[in-house]
Amino acid sequence: MTLLKMQHLNITYKTQEKAIKAVRDFDLNIELQDSMGIVGESGSGKSTLAMAVLQLLPKDITDISGEIIFNGIDLLKLNSEELKGIKWKEIAYVFQKSMNSLSPVHKIGYQLSDVYKVHEPNANKRQIRERVCELFELVNLPSRVYDLYPHELSGGMMQRVSIALSLIYYPKVLILDESTTALDVVTQRQILEEIMKLQEKLNLTRIMITHDVSIVASTCNKIAVMYAGYLLESGYVTDVLHSPKHPYTEELLNSYPSLRGEKGYLKGIPGYLPDLSQEHKGCIFADRCRKAMEKCFYNRPEMVEFSNQWKVACHLAGSEYSE
Numbered sequence: 464m465t466l467l468k469m470q471h472l473n474i475t476y477k478t479q480e481k482a483i484k485a486v487r488d489f490d491l492n493i494e495l496q497d498s499m500g501i502v503g504e505s506g507s508g509k510s511t512l513a514m515a516v517l518q519l520l521p522k523d524i525t526d527i528s529g530e531i532i533f534n535g536i537d538l539l540k541l542n543s544e545e546l547k548g549i550k551w552k553e554i555a556y557v558f559q560k561s562m563n564s565l566s567p568v569h570k571i572g573y574q575l576s577d578v579y580k581v582h583e584p585n586a587n588k589r590q591i592r593e594r595v596c597e598l599f600e601l602v603n604l605p606s607r608v609y610d611l612y613p614h615e616l617s618g619g620m621m622q623r624v625s626i627a628l629s630l631i632y633y634p635k636v637l638i639l640d641e642s643t644t645a646l647d648v649v650t651q652r653q654i655l656e657e658i659m660k661l662q663e664k665l666n667l668t669r670i671m672i673t674h675d676v677s678i679v680a681s682t683c684n685k686i687a688v689m690y691a692g693y694l695l696e697s698g699y700v701t702d703v704l705h706s707p708k709h710p711y712t713e714e715l716l717n718s719y720p721s722l723r724g725e726k727g728y729l730k731g732i733p734g735y736l737p738d739l740s741q742e743h744k745g746c747i748f749a750d751r752c753r754k755a756m757e758k759c760f761y762n763r764p765e766m767v768e769f770s771n772q773w774k775v776a777c778h779l780a781g782s783e784y785s786e
């Protein structure tokens with residue numbers, strides 16, 4: 464069952480001098496209890512896409528068209544009152560910089576209680592403390608954290624607090640934006656494992672945003688590969704990461720040697736993201752693609768579904784199959 468469906472989504476930032484097309488012609492289906500990893504280089508539009516789901520983008524400088532359908536409702540059409548019923552309760556979001564968003568002058572417990580009271584104004588102190596400590600337990604935090612200040616916590620504990628906060632109303636969908644990137648490898652691994660356990664325990668549908676393909680490989684069942692605002696390939700991790708059809712996915716994988724069993728250093732993909740304010744013809748990746756053919760430069764490849772939700776937008780992948 465499709466829980467969240469993005470359709471013909473286009474998101475543009477209007478700055479004084481130019482219009483930056485951060486998300487373009489984007490279609491993606493997220494099924495109930497999927498764990499969807501959205502990957503792409505920095506600037507490819509991942510956070511923009513995620514923030515659009517809950518209308519978190521600054522309205523005065525963004526143009527959005529298309530639909531984001533959740534449980535049959537177009538989230539982009541909801542007014543702020545209607546959104547309140549969805550935010551936190553149905554869909555929760557752990558921000559890319561959520562570690563910095565806690566107030567330094569209030570105790571952790573106080574800050575979580577404040578959020579809880581937004582929807583549960585009649586809850587008494589004891590009930591609130593119980594709920595918050597229940598959440599702490601879910602994310603492996605000791606209850607003494609309730610009485611600590613943010614500066615008294617390690618980066619890993621802070622991140623657990625952010626995750627606990629996002630779960631305060633037991634949402635159906637959890638969106639995590641680079642939630643473990645700033646942590647050391649061991650802490651990152653622990654938190655990722657806890658996130659996976661949580662998903663099972665709470666029947667969550669999870670969207671995981673990261674530039675790290677290895678995180679998707681180890682924690683997600685599906686993957687969506689973004690580049691310069693476009694979706695280039697999506698499908699089950701077992702298909703896409705095993706035998707990628709889009710040259711960009713292949714390059715991304717090659718830049719993580721450990722995924723393919725080779726030893727070596729992290730290689731970047733040569734070249735840069737294109738200027739998102741410029742119009743362009745053809746495939747958005749053609750300039751950097753080692754396999755580009757002439758038509759890739761003037762003819763935009765359509766998204767083609769090969770099998771079981773495996774979709775690729777590449778002329779090469781198409782021709783391979785028609786042979």
Ligand SMILES: Nc1ncnc2c1ncn2[C@@H]1O[C@H](COP(=O)(O)OP(=O)(O)OP(=O)(O)O)[C@@H](O)[C@H]1O
Nearest residue numbers: 476483485504505506507508509510511512674739
């Ligand atoms: N408020 C804004 N005003 C103008 N341009 C913006 C704004 N926010 C983001 N952008 C631009 O939109 C594009 C997509 O940015 P976004 O943050 O969504 O990428 P990302 O994939 O999440 O990158 P990262 O991995 O670095 O977080 C970038 O070119 C960025 O510069």
Ligand code: NI
Nearest residue numbers: 509510511559
């Ligand atoms: Ni981002």
